[in-house]
Amino acid sequence: MRARLLAAAATALTLLLAGCSGDGEDTERRVTLRFHSLAWQKESVEANRELVAEWNAAHPDIRVEYVQGSWDSVHDQLLTSFEGGEAPDIIHDASDDLADFAYGGRLADLRGLLPERLTSDIPRQSWETVTFGAGVYGVPFLQEPRVLIANKKILDSSGVRVPTALQPWTWAEFRQVTKELARTMGEGKYGVAWPLKEPVSVTLNLGLSAGGRLFHRGADGKVTIEFTDDDAVVPGIIHDQVNTDRSASRTTLGAGGSDTLPGFFGGKYAMVPLGFSYRQQIVQQAPKGFEWTVLPAPVGSGGQAQGVSPQTLSVAEDSRHKREAAQFIAFMLRPANMVRLAKGDWMLPTGTRALADPALRREKDGWAAGAALARGLRSAPAQSVRGYPEWKDKVATPALQEYYSGAIGEAELRTRLVKDGSLVLARYQR
Template sequence: MRMKSALAAAAIVALAAGCGSGGGGDKGGSKAEPGEPVKLNFLSLAWQKESVAANKQIVDEWNKANPTIQVTYVQGSWDNVNDQLVTQFAGGTAPDVIHNDSPALSGFASDGYLLDLSDKLPAELKSDIPQKSWDTVTFDDGKGKQGVYGVPFLQESQVIIANKKLLDGAGVRIPTPDNPWTWDEFSAAAKKMTKGGTFGVAWPMKSPVNKTLNLALNFGGTFFQTTDGKTTVKVGPEEKQVLQRIHDQLYKDKSADPAALGQGTADPLPAFYSGKFALLPAGVYLRQQVAEQAPKGFEWVTLPPLKGTTADQGAVSQTLSVAQDSKHPDEALKFISYFLNPTNQAKLAKGDWLLPTSVKAASDPSMTTKENGWDVATASAKNLVVAPFLKVNGFDEWKSKVATPALQEYFANKISIDDVAKKLVDDGNKVLERYQR
């Protein structure tokens, strides 16, 4: 009896130990045997129907042309990609090729999860994308060394989508990419179009941070400054310009539709179609929904970005990166180079209604046609400069904990411009401090 129970106990312990060690064996992508194709996982965040189709098509073409490097398309979502990646990186199961955007790369780069591509980029790819786009993916590796942590491929600029009938009816000067509206002209035009229940403009400010920070560069507002390696928040006269001007439109000129204030970017579209307001400042991608959903006979135009002291706008880009722990980084980079060649970039840009970083793709006839405002949109790429907040460690936390609520309250006219400045700086510096210990 005693003997038996001891044996049983030993058997169970052995079994449990076996189970325990079995779990942690396979770490991200199996090592390929010679003669077997290399397998890569590609996490894509494409979500618009045309864009998903374009992505899958390019992957299929690659798989057909490269039997030795087989890519599996994995669908992800912008909503939770960073949470997903944090767990996957920590667990060693991250995909080899990762689609993301440059603000997220900063954190992953300094955490050491992404591969530095600076020495590995093929010359052709490198020269096709301008340096200022590469700047949006160049980050500190957490140990003081700068590296390139992704290939930027799609960019977004802020334009104004306008109701053509209301615009023509107001008799204002129509801006062109060479001679855009200044903020003063914009405010005056919005005021002129506000009459009889129609508003000049609508500012959907549910997620106000990136929008205002990118536009703030019009007046040189950077919101962050770095002295002696320590980054702090700064809200001075330059930063206040755009905040104040939008606020004025809402509460002083009353030329902005208050109903749109709490809405997400695409939410005011039904009101836009019905002519409740004339101008909708938005990212270039929003043209897709207008083009597809607007009722028949609704005429709209794309107006170029506004100009303050400059027409500069902060830019972030969508990116493809390679995981540091990927077993096949060279194959992954080969795939990226193919995926982002000028032909494919034009395809992807068209699918997402965004701007390609590739110079050759931008000169593609489909990118410069007058139809659906592509000419204005593509021209606006020249105003894009790297957004200053990109390099700030802890920006994400500052954004969600401090800036979003503070700006929402400010635009809801619950606090003054000085209050919002104080919040952004005082509470913001507390947040940033955690990341600089």
């Protein structure tokens, strides 16, 4: 009996030890990370899901769960998850949405967590978009310049000078060109259609090319608003095209970019200023035989500088596995993977090695034209301004919409952006 009890005890001990060192131990050691992705285009979603699957196959102890998110109201969605203690480990967002989260302690400082291979491959001006105070709170990986999508047939037949990356139009020349195009196209047609349902980022980001900044940070770290003559150039051109020259369509001022495409395909508009990624819609929707081309945005005293707010990957401060989350981000943003993500979203990668890939340098579909603009991309003027979302929604958007429609003049626009805007920002800088 005693021998049988000893044998049973030994068997039980063996099974217990086997359980501790087998599947149970693996389960306890396995890390699970949640990746909240905002990819929405079919090719982009596929690229993201494929990369997650490849990571999981190679890292059985660090599993990533893909969580599909949406760009609609992403700031409020993230804020709710942060406050509820349910923030995802890895967060896909845009750099102009990070300031409040970074300053509010919601995002992890990534300094020291990323490999030198990644940090050295992304240019300094891109890192500036995710630097708040002394910390780095995201990795910028996709960026989208604004370009002119033009009807090639109309442009060629008009006889106007066609701009290139080396010799773009000036803003004054652009105004004259749209007047000439409208004249030659005939009644009810326009040289350009500005889709300005969301006018603030368009105005500020293109304003850098004319030397405009609007926001100025002092030595004390506080931000002030100044509407200078340089800041007035781009909004002034748009206002005059609509209200004075009649070379820009009034009806598209409240429209989104996609809303202008039917009129563009139908020959109603010679050009439409759009984000670089809209080329995918044009390829998919353009009538058979329709010829289009990608042109650089006009320039002023600031040259080809243009503000962008890159897509970013961040790590939640509350994540218990920050180092593993950073390792996944580094994997996602290897040069070859960054190319896959860029192609999926029809955007430009921030990484210099990815940007040099031949697939992103071809003339077809305007890839080369966009890649030629990458060097001039800069941090959007409002990038690190606390309170910017409120300033944009409550002050800048209605003021610019009224100005572009002709309801108010430049003096009133200046007053509202500066005076009313300063009251909003003051609440965030106490």
